[in-house]
Amino acid sequence: MADLFTVTAPLAIRLPDGRKEVVVEKLSYSDGLIYLPPFWPEMNIEDALRFIPGPIKGDGPWKIGESVVAVLACHGTDAQLASDFSSWQSYLMQVDDAYPQRAEIEKLMKTHAARAAGLDLCDPRFSRPDDAQDK
Numbered sequence: 727m728a729d730l731f732t733v734t735a736p737l738a739i740r741l742p743d744g745r746k747e748v749v750v751e752k753l754s755y756s757d758g759l760i761y762l763p764p765f766w767p768e769m770n771i772e773d774a775l776r777f778i779p780g781p782i783k784g785d786g787p788w789k790i791g792e793s794v795v796a797v798l799a800c801h802g803t804d805a806q807l808a809s810d811f812s813s814w815q816s817y818l819m820q821v822d823d824a825y826p827q828r829a830e831i832e833k834l835m836k837t838h839a840a841r842a843a844g845l846d847l848c849d850p851r852f853s854r855p856d857d858a859q860d861k
Contacts, residue, residue, distance in 0.1 A: 760778075775841075
C-alpha cells in the first residue's frame with residue numbers, strides 16, 4: 727500500500743487491549759507513533775495526544791508494537807468507527823477555518839509528544855531543574 731505518513735484516507739487503530747479508535751492526525755515520534763483522536767480540539771492536548779511505542783512495520787495495515795493501524799474502510803467496516811468518523815467530518819464542517827492548519831497541529835503535537843510518550847519523566851533531555859534556592 728503506502729507509507730503510513732503519506733496516506734490521506736481515514737485511519738483507525740486497534741490497541742492491544744482491543745479498543746479501537748479513529749486516527750485524525752498522526753506523526754512519527756521516538757520509534758513509534760503519536761496521534762490524535764476525533765474531537766481532540768475539544769480536549770486538553772495532554773489528554774488527547776496518544777503515543778504508541780514500537781517500530782512501524784508494514785505497508786498497510788501497519789503494525790506498531792502490539793497495535794495495528796489500518797485504513798478505516800478496509801477489512802470490514804466497524805460500524806462504531808464509521809459513525810465516529812462521520813461525526814468527526816460533521817464537526818470539521820462546523821468549525822471550518824477555526825480548525826488549526828497542519829503546521830500548527832504538528833507543532834502542538836511535537837510540543838507535547840515527550841509527555842505523551844512518558845519521556846518527560848525519565849529522560850534527562852526533558853527533566854526540569856529543581857528550583858534553585860539561596861543558601
